[in-house]
Amino acid sequence: MYRFQIKKITSLRSIYVNQNIGFNPHINSKARIQSKENTSFSALEQSHFAKLAPTWWDPSGNQRILHLMNSKRIEFIRSTLTKKFSKEKNDIKTEDEIYVPKFNKDLLPSSIKLQVDSMQETYLDELLSKNVHNWNVLDMGCGGGLLTESLSRLGMFKSVCGYDMTEECIEVAKTHSSKDIQLQKNLENGTLSYEIKDLFNDSEKEKKFNMICCFEMLEHVDEPFKVLDCLKEKLEINGVLVLSTINKELVSLLTTIVAAEHVLGLVPKGTHDFEKYINCKDIENWAFRNKMEVIDTNGVMYNPLKDEWELHDNKDIGNYFISLRKL
Amino acid sequence: MLCLSSRLAILKNPQYCFYSTAASNIIPLDILIVGGGPAGLTMLSSLIANNKLNKLSFKLIESNNLDNQIEKYDSLGRYDNRIISITPKNLDYLTTKINLPLNFDKITKFNGITIFNGSDLSTQTKSRVDLDTESYMCEIQNLVKSNYKFINNLNKSDSLIQNVKVDSIVKSELDNYPLVTLSNGITYKPKLLIGCDGFNSSVKKFMNYNGIGWSYDSFGVVGNLHLKYPPSDPSNLRGWQTFLKTGPLAHLPLEGDRATMVWSCDAAMSEAFAKKITNGEVLGSLINCAYVLSRLDYEYYLKKALKLFSSESVDEKAITALIDEMNIRVEQESENLSKINTDNSQDEMLYMDEHYPPLVKSVNLSTVGRFPLKMFHLDHYSKNRLVLIGDACHNTHPLAGQGLNMGLEDIKELVKQLEKANDLGIDIGNNELVLKKYFENRYPENSVMLMGTDFLHKLFAIDEPIVHKITNIGMDFFNNLDSVKKWMAFKVSGKN
Numbered sequence: 001m002y003r004f005q006i007k008k009i010t011s012l013r014s015i016y017v018n019q020n021i022g023f024n025p026h027i028n029s030k031a032r033i034q035s036k037e038n039t040s041f042s043a044l045e046q047s048h049f050a051k052l053a054p055t056w057w058d059p060s061g062n063q064r065i066l067h068l069m070n071s072k073r074i075e076f077i078r079s080t081l082t083k084k085f086s087k088e089k090n091d092i093k094t095e096d097e098i099y100v101p102k103f104n105k106d107l108l109p110s111s112i113k114l115q116v117d118s119m120q121e122t123y124l125d126e127l128l129s130k131n132v133h134n135w136n137v138l139d140m141g142c143g144g145g146l147l148t149e150s151l152s153r154l155g156m157f158k159s160v161c162g163y164d165m166t167e168e169c170i171e172v173a174k175t176h177s178s179k180d181i182q183l184q185k186n187l188e189n190g191t192l193s194y195e196i197k198d199l200f201n202d203s204e205k206e207k208k209f210n211m212i213c214c215f216e217m218l219e220h221v222d223e224p225f226k227v228l229d230c231l232k233e234k235l236e237i238n239g240v241l242v243l244s245t246i247n248k249e250l251v252s253l254l255t256t257i258v259a260a261e262h263v264l265g266l267v268p269k270g271t272h273d274f275e276k277y278i279n280c281k282d283i284e285n286w287a288f289r290n291k292m293e294v295i296d297t298n299g300v301m302y303n304p305l306k307d308e309w310e311l312h313d314n315k316d317i318g319n320y321f322i323s324l325r326k327l
Numbered sequence: 328m329l330c331l332s333s334r335l336a337i338l339k340n341p342q343y344c345f346y347s348t349a350a351s352n353i354i355p356l357d358i359l360i361v362g363g364g365p366a367g368l369t370m371l372s373s374l375i376a377n378n379k380l381n382k383l384s385f386k387l388i389e390s391n392n393l394d395n396q397i398e399k400y401d402s403l404g405r406y407d408n409r410i411i412s413i414t415p416k417n418l419d420y421l422t423t424k425i426n427l428p429l430n431f432d433k434i435t436k437f438n439g440i441t442i443f444n445g446s447d448l449s450t451q452t453k454s455r456v457d458l459d460t461e462s463y464m465c466e467i468q469n470l471v472k473s474n475y476k477f478i479n480n481l482n483k484s485d486s487l488i489q490n491v492k493v494d495s496i497v498k499s500e501l502d503n504y505p506l507v508t509l510s511n512g513i514t515y516k517p518k519l520l521i522g523c524d525g526f527n528s529s530v531k532k533f534m535n536y537n538g539i540g541w542s543y544d545s546f547g548v549v550g551n552l553h554l555k556y557p558p559s560d561p562s563n564l565r566g567w568q569t570f571l572k573t574g575p576l577a578h579l580p581l582e583g584d585r586a587t588m589v590w591s592c593d594a595a596m597s598e599a600f601a602k603k604i605t606n607g608e609v610l611g612s613l614i615n616c617a618y619v620l621s622r623l624d625y626e627y628y629l630k631k632a633l634k635l636f637s638s639e640s641v642d643e644k645a646i647t648a649l650i651d652e653m654n655i656r657v658e659q660e661s662e663n664l665s666k667i668n669t670d671n672s673q674d675e676m677l678y679m680d681e682h683y684p685p686l687v688k689s690v691n692l693s694t695v696g697r698f699p700l701k702m703f704h705l706d707h708y709s710k711n712r713l714v715l716i717g718d719a720c721h722n723t724h725p726l727a728g729q730g731l732n733m734g735l736e737d738i739k740e741l742v743k744q745l746e747k748a749n750d751l752g753i754d755i756g757n758n759e760l761v762l763k764k765y766f767e768n769r770y771p772e773n774s775v776m777l778m779g780t781d782f783l784h785k786l787f788a789i790d791e792p793i794v795h796k797i798t799n800i801g802m803d804f805f806n807n808l809d810s811v812k813k814w815m816a817f818k819v820s821g822k823n
Contacts, residue, residue, distance in 0.1 A: 059759035067760060074751040111423040122378065150752030179502040180754060181355045181518065 045220045046166050048270060049143065053168035056144030057176050063144070065266045065302065066216070070146045072300055072309040073215055073321070074154070077242055080296040080323040081211075082124050084240065085131045134158045135210035140231060141165075141217030145173030145194065151213075152183060152192040159190065161209075163197040170194045199230040211240045218245040219276045225286055232290060232326060241292065241324045244300070248277035251317045255301070264304075280315045283322055292324040352514050356384050357755065359507060359517035361493055362524030363389025365411075365467050366717030366734040368474035369421070370523055373742045375483050376425040379749050380742070388509060390492045393475055400468040406433065408549050408694040409467040410587045412566075412579070412728035414820045417735040418463050427473045428480075435464040435564065435581050439816075441682075443569040443618065444802050445576070446787060446795040450621045450660060451667060454802040455682075460816040462566070462728065464579055464587070496520070496533040504756075505533070505712055519756045520713050521741075523734075526703065528719035534710050540703030540722065543784065545574055546597035547725055550695040552578070552586040552611065555686045567684035568726070569618055570787035571625070574700070575726045576617050578684045586687070588614065589725050591784075596633065597697045603636045606646050607689035612653040614687045619657045619664070628653055657686070700724055702781050704774065709762035716741060721773050724780045729819075733773055741765045 052063070059067040105113050135157045139148040142162030152160040164170050173194050177183040186192035212231050218224040224245075235241055246252045253274055260266045280297060287294055297315040302308075315322070358374065360367050371387045374380045400407060413421070421427045439459040447453045478487055492510040499506050499516065508514045522530025558564060564580040574591025581587055592600060604610060609632050616625045628649070635645055665678035703722040708715045717734030748754070748761040755761060786798060805811070 059757065064759070071747075071751040071753060071760070078750075110419065114423060118378070149754075153752040153754070181504075181516070 049166045049220075050168040052268060053144065053166065053172045056146075056169070056172050062266075062268050063146075065260070066146060068302075068307070069216075069300070069309045070150060072311060073147055073213075073244070074150050076244075076296075076298060076300075076311065076321045076323070077151075077211075077213065078128065080242065081132065081240065082128055084295050084323075084325065085127050086124070089127065129156050132156050132210075136208075137161065138163060138209040138212045138234065140199070140212055140214040140227075141220075142173060142194065143169050145169075145177060147213060147215060148173065148192070148194070149177055149180070149183060152177075152186050157191075157211075160186075160192050162192075162194045163199075164194070165196065165198050167196055170196050199227060202230070205233070207234070208236045209234055209239060210236050211242065213242045215242070215244045218243065218278055219272065221276070224276075224278055228283075228286060229290070232292065235326045237326055239326050240295070241326065242321070243283065243324070244319065244321045245283075246272070246277045246319050247316055248274070248279050249317065252277055252319070255318055260302075266302075280320050280322060287324050291327045293327055295323040295325050297322045352512060353506065353516050354513065356386060356515050356517040358383060358385035358519045358521060359515050360385065360387040360521045360523060361507070361530055362522065362528070362719075363387055363391070363393060363487070363489070364523060364525060364717075365470045365474075365731060366738065367521075367523035368471060368478070369425070369427075369735065370521060370716065370738050370741075371483075371486065372425050372427060372474050372477050373738055375478065375481055375486075377742060377746060379746055383749075383755075386486050386488060386515065388488045388491050388493065390490070392490050393471070393487070394489070396468070397472050397475060400466075400472060405691075406551050406581055406585060406587070406694075407466045407468045408551055408587070408696055410464055410549075410579070410581070411467055411731045412462045413465050413735070414732050415461050415463070416820065417732055418465075420735065420739060421470075425477070427470075428476050429465070429473045430469050433466060433469055433582070437462055437464065437564040437566050437580050440566040440568060441684075442802070443567075444787075444795070444799050445569040445571040445617060445625075446622060446790075447799050448622055448792075448795075450619070450664060452799065453621075454799045454806070456802050456806045456812075458812055458816055460820045462820060464581060467731075493524075493529045496529060503711065518712060518754065519745075519762075522713070522715045522719045523717050525718045526701075526722055528715065530713060531705065531715055531719050534707075534713050534715070536705050536707050536710075538703055538705035538720075540701060543574070543591075543700040543702070543724065545591050545593050545700050546697040547700050548588075548590040548592050548597050548600045548695060548697045550588055550590075550600075550610070551581075551691045552588055552614070553607075553688045553691060554584040554586055555688045557584040558685050559680050565684075567618065570783075571617060572622075572788065572790060574724075574784060574788065576614065577726070577728075578614065578618070578687075579728075586685070588690070590614075591700060591724075591726070592697075596629075599633050599636055601695055601697045604632070605636070605641060605692070606650075607692045608650050609636075609646060610690040610692075610695075611687035612650050612657070614690075615657045616653055618684055619660050624656065624660075628656075702777055704777050708766040708769065709758050711758040711762075712756035714741065714762045714765065721777060723777050724784050726784060727776065727780045727819075729776050729780070733776060736772070737765075737769055740768050744768075 055061045056063050058064075105116055108116065133156065137151055137157045137160045139145075139151065139160065139162045142148045142164045143166075145162050148160055148162035151157065162170075162173060164173075174187075177187055177192060177194075183192060212235055214227075214231060218227065221227050228241075228243075231241060246256055256267075256272050257274060261269050261271060284294060284297075286292075298321045299312045299314045299317055300309055300319045300321055301312060301317075303310050311321075360370055367387055367389070371385065374383070374385055422429065438461055439457060440462075442456045442458070444454045475487075478484060488509075494508045494510050497506050497508075498504075504516050504518070505520045506514055506516055507520065520530060522528045522534075524530065558580065561583075566580060567578040568575050571591075573593050573596060575589075576591070577589040579587050579589075590600070600610065613625075613629060613632060616628050620628075631649060635642065635649065661679045661683070664683075665675045668682075669675045669678050701722050702724060705715065705720040708720045716737040718730065720737075721733060723730050723733065744761050744765045745755055748757070753760050786794075
């Protein structure tokens with residue numbers, strides 16, 4: 001009886017773990033042929049993003065939705081890093097924790113509630129900035145440099161670097177950054193840099209990063225899991241990999257392609273290819289196989305009423321963010 | 328010799344000269360605030376008090392000398408005539424979030440406001456609305472001084488540049504930053520330029536947006552009142568307002584036997600009040616008449632007073648006679664009203680105290696001043712790297728006492744958006760992602776307030792008996808809607 005149970009568990013487990021991990025199981029043959037060129041980014045996609053490059057920085061233009069999403073990305077990065085550090089801190093010393101009242105803060109007088117809130121906030125901010133001040137951060141697939149600029153402007157990290165394969169995008173990113181007084185300074189002293197780089201043909205294998213962000217990029221490459229492997233190589237031990245992409249299911253199809261591209265026209269047509277979407281489960285499986293620990297996952301969706309993106313708990317529907325730690 | 332000639336060449340070539348001075352004196356900044364009025368200074372204090380935003384570099388430019396202004400205020404020894412009401416939620420913000428050292432000895436709290444329909448012919452059916460909106464009367468100079476003290480106490484006085492005007496604002500061709508050239512020759516290149524310089528804002532002119540607005544052809548006359556006797560219950564003060572044909576007359580409490588007024592008048596009346604009338608008691612008695620007597624009586628005395636003071640030589644005897652007449656009429660009417668509305672002698676004595684404003688002895692003529700009334704609302708508050716707050720983007724009729732409160736709400740919202748942008752690494756000058764959010768959150772609320780006050784002003788200005796009757800019925804009806812009144816009070820003051 002007991003043996004039978006063990007057998008059942010192992011059999012369940014073998015179903016859960018995807019045997020095909022290491023490459024995208026859903027990849028179609030056409031894409032595989034294209035990938036013979038041995039770049040991480042297909043020529044078709046490259047030309048699409050090269051066309052988009054000039055309008056990248058117009059927040060009222062066709063990249064508006066991306067501009068709005070950018071703030072949620074930073075929010076997610078902040079919360080995931082805070083989560084990571086407070087967890088690490090808890091492992092070391094429990095008595096050094098900030099005092100969290102055992103009662104509802106809303107019951108306090110408003111002035112005291114304000115003070116408690118601001119104390120908590122400064123504590124978490126300090127915890128964050130103390131830990132990341134010597135971090136090197138990579139924004140993989142930076143495009144026009146939306147996230148790269150924001151990360152650099154936060155001023156928390158030692159250096160922020162943006163990689164992209166499309167020359168036009170890097171050009172746009174560089175000129176845009178040089179028009180901002182603060183970022184111009186960062187460009188000059190090297191804390192902010194952009195490079196045209198293909199991950200698969202990377203010569204600088206030694207250069208490692210403490211955090212790699214890869215937002216809205218995996219659904220545009222032909223071999224996402226190969227890209228992930230490369231990114232993991234570039235990550236320091238205990239470094240953080242923050243990813244975002246889209247689940248391969250019906251809601252995603254309806255929202256990102258039917259609604260966003262064809263009905264509402266929020267995103268230029270041809271931006272997304274449903275075949276290339278990746279389920280959150282697949283990423284988690286890849287992480288499990290490759291000795292990465294999941295820190296946090298969040299679903300994210302666009303709320304047209306508020307004209308804002310919102311984080312939600314269901315990671316298996318639509319767009320999602322996931323953060324991993326290299327063990 | 329060579330050196331001299333090359334210098335001459337530079338002087339002779341104006342283009343070169345201009346270029347060299349312009350290039351050498353440009354100072355990059357994060358935030359530049361134009362205008363050091365109550366809104367501008369509070370904006371600066373909010374930035375200093377915010378422990379995220381105070382890491383940015385910011386400066387405020389003001390054309391007046393604030394030191395002189397504050398010295399003058401300190402030597403005044405009485406209330407200044409520019410007094411505004413601050414709602415509890417805004418006072419909360421000033422004291423707890425910014426920690427301003429306001430002088431609370433000169434701030435008076437009142438628990439509600441009573442509004443009369445002054446257009447009604449009969450005193451007995453004169454309708455009234457009692458609103459329980461808590462509010463605080465505070466001098467503008469008190470706010471200015473506390474901001475100034477706050478900025479100096481935190482050693483941020485170098486962020487305050489006084490006695491300097493804005494010479495020009497141009498757009499830098501290279502990167503679309505605003506270049507603000509000051510009268511002392513310095514040019515700033517701010518990431519974000521905040522205009523708080525009132526109706527004639529230079530930043531507003533540079534933004535070149537359209538707005539809706541009109542002048543009311545009337546003036547607000549302000550002045551400090553001396554009451555006959557202090558209110559019986561100083562812990563339960565009320566504000567009073569009556570809608571007359573020329574606009575509302577507000578009677579707002581200060582400490583002890585002091586009070587302040589805002590009287591909307593037409594041009595001739597305001598000129599007489601501000602310049603010709605040499606006896607404060609006449610004005611004081613007229614205010615009593617406006618509240619207690621019927622419309623015809625009040626207008627009769629008003630005409631008589633204006634006529635008396637219109638001639639070159641003023642007949643002192645006639646003036647005292649007029650004052651006595653008015654006082655007697657008010658007394659008679661008061662007795663009459665208390666008798667009709669109460670059924671025992673105890674209530675009769677208290678009736679006027681509780682239901683009508685305290686009687687005014689005289690108006691302090693040295694504090695009387697007037698300003699034109701207008702309503703104005705700009706269609707947009709922001710452009711890339713430019714934003715307006717307070718009177719620069721909206722001017723309102725003072726009847727609701729919301730002018731500065733709207734400005735403070737603007738500041739709260741803008742600081743919130745800037746803080747968010749700073750947290751998320753967004754450029755603080757970005758219109759679409761930061762400044763427009765502020766505009767979108769403030770515009771509807773400001774619009775409602777502006778339109779509401781405009782509507783009230785116009786409604787009571789209609790001189791038609793049928794309209795008077797309808798407003799009377801409407802006000803009586805409204806006065807019985809307790810839940811609606813409570814909701815409104817909560818909306819305005821933020822407190823139940």
